[in-house]
Amino acid sequence: MARRTFALNRLPGFALIAGITFFLLYLPILTLVVFSFNAEASMSIWGGLSLDWYRAAFTNRTVQEVSLRSLVIAVSAASVATTVATLAALATTRTAAFRGQTLIYALIHQPLMVPEIVTGVALLIFFAMIKVYTGYTGLAYLIAAHSAFCIPFAYLPIRARLQTMDITLERAAADLYATPLQTFRRITLPLLMPGILAGFMLAFVISLDTVVITELVKSAGQDTLATYMLGQMRRAVTPEMYAISTLFLLLSIVAVSVFFLLSRQRVG
Amino acid sequence: MDTSADERRILYNQPPNPLRPEIAVTWNATRSDIEIIDLSKVFSSGNETFKAVDHVTVHIPDNEFFTLLGPSGCGKTTLLRLIAGFEQPNSGRITLGGQDLTALPPNRRPINTVFQNYALFPHMSVADNVGFGLRMLGQSRRQIKHTVTEMLALVEMESLAHRRPAQISGGQQQRVALARALAPRPRVLLLDEPLSALDLKLRKTMQSELKRLQAETGITFVFVTHDQQEALTLSDRIAVMHNGKILQIGSPQEIYTHPAERFVADFIGDSNFLTATIVHTHAESATVKLSSGAQITARLPHAMSASIGRTVTVVVRPEHAMLADQGVLQGTLEHALYFGTDTQVQIRLSDGELFTLRRQNTVGQLPLPALGTVVNIAIAEGAAQVVRH
């Protein structure tokens, strides 16, 4: 590429600002990670490497409970969101415009457009009504709220994958005597799989991240890790939270890396 | 490869294996000629409609290499997709061996397609691609393996059976696509510009390969291309399409030497179009008077009404005209372009039109007259052809 040879695209100071940006992006996170191994409970003193805070986090019953709840909600919501998003993507991608298509798009993308706090209070009001009516106060509310919120995030990578998929492959299958169901099972689904997995990973991470909706929708004793940490921050900060943060950071990074690798995979 | 062409042909023409019954209905027909009857396909987007295929009627007999030729957008690919079943016609019928196919989905037609970009399944090996149709037809694993080996041998791709499509070259993908479409033993093979993605040299090789396969398998090929040279080389018959209609059907020689329409003459090869008046008509030809006043005999297209005194267009191919001492046309030598095997000579006629003729370059030939010289042009006997507009 010619534009690389002559540094034509070098703009003065840009690399420096980019460097500073990357530094600032990682400084806070690295601070948490580094000080989670600090034997001292302070930022001003480095007391040597220690796993004490991890030990404390692992033996903390509340932390175990909220972490488990976070994972249960994230896996359920991501599964629901990915399943329905796959169907919706199949219906709305690679087609000529059809009646109501814009409405479907608008509904699917609505959670991206409306601020979380607005969706949160809307759900608070709506679920409060249902709770009074049915008396049910279980996790289903949180799972439903997270599923809806995650749908656009699951939908986008699946749709992107579908769009790059050559529709003649399915035609070729039909030409070779495959029934529509066989075509879906043997051609469409295997080729779509990386997109579906990527969508699942993204939905999973988003669900772990969703704090405002959770805070507003949760019943008593339904803290997730995110709302638990939010509550803890009002009190004294302990390095135990550094350890928890580091672990969840790791989980998110693994999930996102998988997403990244999957969505990079080309069709064919 | 040690199986001879004859042996391979016998292998290929084994009686069909047990198939899904709904496909076997048409499969067992003794004839496999295609009859397309008054077929139309209209696409509409918003208020605009586009007649992609406009009342086409054509009969393609068994074992023919039939080519649909035309510029892009002429409807040739749509016609192919209608035969394959990817599109539903607005009106008209398609029959195969006398049985109506029109309502059948593509997966129930004993017709296979070689797609323009091959459409090989990227997540399957070459062998699995070739075996896909057989698998869908419910054949046993052993049968599939047998046929796949046979098909890969037919296209000389045995050694790459376990590769993925992305790991083989364009020409090899082309062969796999062919093998995949041939494996279920279709009665008709549709080929949608299958050579357009290949470079010139490979295209030439694949052309003869296609010809060989058609001869060996003995099935009907319907081939779509916009490349006139390819069409002339490969086909038994060519149908030239324009604006959704078939303008002319005939053997390559017929189409080239006796184009019936001005569009056909213009699209295939180079042409001189001369304005002339009909002086006298015969059974299949007419005596016409050129602008120079000279009279020549020109062939009439089939079923063209040619009344005396009517102004018509006459086509003369550049290689069918020559410089001579005495000729039917006169003009000034304007350009000479050297092409190696021949020289293209452009002459400004007295009526202002430009006439092109092609002169073979042979050893010891007389040199061309100097530019600006007035020259006479003779037209070979039987080379002039009246065309419809």
Added chain:
Amino acid sequence: MRPLPLNHPTTLSRWLLSTPALVILLLAASGPLLIVLVYSFLSPGPYGGVVWEFSTEGWFQVFFSRDIFDDSVGPAYAHWSIFWRSVRLALLTTLFAALLGFPTAWFIATRPAGTRELWLFLVTIPFWTNLVIRTFAIQEVIRNQGLINSVLLNIGLINQPIQMLYTDFAILVGMTYVFLPLMVLPLYASMDKLDGRLLEAAYDLYASRMRVLWHIILPLVKPGFIAGSILVFIPAIGAYVTPRILGGGRHLMLGNLIELQFGQGRNWPLGAALALTLLVIVLVALLVYIRLVMRDPEREHG
């Protein structure tokens, strides 16, 4: 006769396939918004919730307040200052994100083809990690006993910790940090499409680096700027977590004000009206965005 229902779905089957997603979205995202509209016109219940009596008091209280003694009507200064803070901080966040994001996106876009995706990935990693954790990390860096103050105290540059936490500045830093990737990604996308030959042509015609930046690059990546701005502005104006943690409960933004009405405030109709006010601000921003995109003749670059 539909030969391929799955590959060529009819309008009906498209709707059927979309139904599960739409049901969930209607029940747990879009539908409840309508209930918010209803609630904004009801009277507050004594312990939260509502009394089913029509009232415009909720909407009235968004903008005005009544004096408790003489019932005279005046502007709701507290609300107005929170609106102003929200809009101001959201705009400043957008600006800072653009100032940092543009060079960063350019840096990534000019890396060798193989490594660009990796740099992009590095920008997005913090974005995908939990918002509470990221905001918490910022807090730990800027609080009085935090990293910056500890370092500065230790090297003796200051002898009193600088108060950064619980200020508008802290919220601005936090939001810029949190939403920066949303600016970088669309900017990168439009830079990636930029034809390098255009730069060559500009240099060939005697443009300086700055002029190339101003006359060629900026106009061509404008769609990326517009998209990035809307992506940053919307979550910033509705931010809740960042102002709650870094603003320390005194520097409220709209999101916190809304939440307050459903908690200690016990004024659900006011909360509902405030939430809809926020929604209107977002819709206006989106409309402006659509206008800008539509008007841009170069939108195929975006």
